[in-house]
Amino acid sequence: MEPHHLKKELITASRNLQNEIVAMRRYLHQHPELLFQEHDTQAYIMKNLQKWGYKPEKTAGTGVITQISGEKGGPIIALRADMDALAIHEENELEFKSLNPGVMHACGHDAHMACLLSAAQIIAKFRNHLHGTVKIIFQPGEEGGGGAKKIVTEGHLDNVDQVFGIHMWSPIYTGVIGLNPGLLMASADMFRITIKGKGGHAAFPYLSIDPTIVVHEIYEAFQKLITREINPLHTALITTPEFHGSKAGNIIPSTAILSGTLRTFDLKDQKNLLSRMREISELYAKAWRCESSFELLGVSYPPVVNSKSLSEKIKPILQDIGAVTEVEPSMGGEDFAFYQQKTDGVFLFLGIQNPKKKIIYPHHHPKFDVDEDVLWKGCAIYALLAFLHSL
Structure with missing residues (x-):
C-alpha cells in the first residue's frame, strides 16, 4: 500500500472506532485507581490486548x-x-x-488509555504494512510515583529508537495538537520541611521556641531565591501551599511543617535551588534555636524536552488530523522525561477545552472533563506514529 493510502486508512480506521474509544474511556473513568493500585485497570487492558492477538506482560507492578x-x-x-x-x-x-469515592481520573489518563488501546487494535489490523516493531506501554504511577523510571529500570527502553506519548490538554482548544520542538514541561520536585521548636501557651511566647515564625521566614526567603539567584531569563518557581502548625489560636506548636514543589526548566537551576533551599531551612531554624529537616518526597522528575528533529519529522504527518501548533511550555511535570533520557522522544498535547460544552476546568480539578469528540484524534496520533517509518 502506498504511504498516502496507508495514512488515509489509519485515519479512517481511527474515526470508525470513535464510539468504541468513548465506551472504553467511560468504563475506565468509572473505575479509577490510584498510583500502583491499578490492578483492575491492568486486567482490563490485558484482556483487550489479548482479544486482538497480543501477548501482554505485566511491568512496573501494575503496568502492561x-x-x-x-x-x-x-x-x-x-x-x-x-x-x-x-x-x-x-x-x-x-x-x-x-464509582470509587475520593478517586477520579482528573488528568485525562482514562482517555490516554482508551486512545492507545484503540490504536493497538488498528496496529494489529495493519500489521502487514508495519516497518519495524512497536512497543505498547501502559504505565502506572505517573502522578508522583515515577512509574516511567521503573519501566526504564526494567530495561524496556534499552532497544527503543523513538518513544511517543500524548496528554489531553485543557489549556488549548479542542482538537488542536500541541507540538513543541525542544522544551515542553518543567522538572518537578516535591519537598517537605519540618521545623521543631518548643510548644507552649500563645500568651507566653518567650517561654516557648515558636517554629511557625521560622516557617514564615523560610517561605519568604524561598521567593527571594527566585528573584535574586536565578537568571531572570530562566524560568523557575517555588510554591509552598501546604502548612501545618497549631490546631488552636492559643497554642504554640512544637512542630511546624511546610510542603511544596520546585519547578525549573534547567537542570543546573534545579540542583542549585534544591541545595540553597536545604541550606536556608537549616540556617533559619538554627537562628531561632530550632531543628530542621528538608526531605524530597517521591520521585524527582527531570524536564520534558522533545527531540527537535523528530518533532519536525512527525509534524506534516499529524497535520492530516488537524491543526498542529506550538504551545506555551508548561510548569507541569511529567515522568515521560525518563524515557527521553534513554532515547529520542516526543510528548504531544491534544486540546480538549470546549466552552460550549462547559469543558473548561483545569487538570486536577473535581470537575475536569474531556471533550470526547477528539478521542479518535488521540487514537489516530498513536496509530500514525506507530507507522512512522512506513509513511
Missing part, C-alpha cells in the same frame, strides 16, 4: 507492556499511555461518574 512486529524490518518505536487516577472526589454529574 506488549509489542508487535511487522513483516519488514525497521526501528523500534514505543507508545506510552499513563494509567493512574488522583485522590479527588469527582463533582461532575455524569452517567459514567467515578
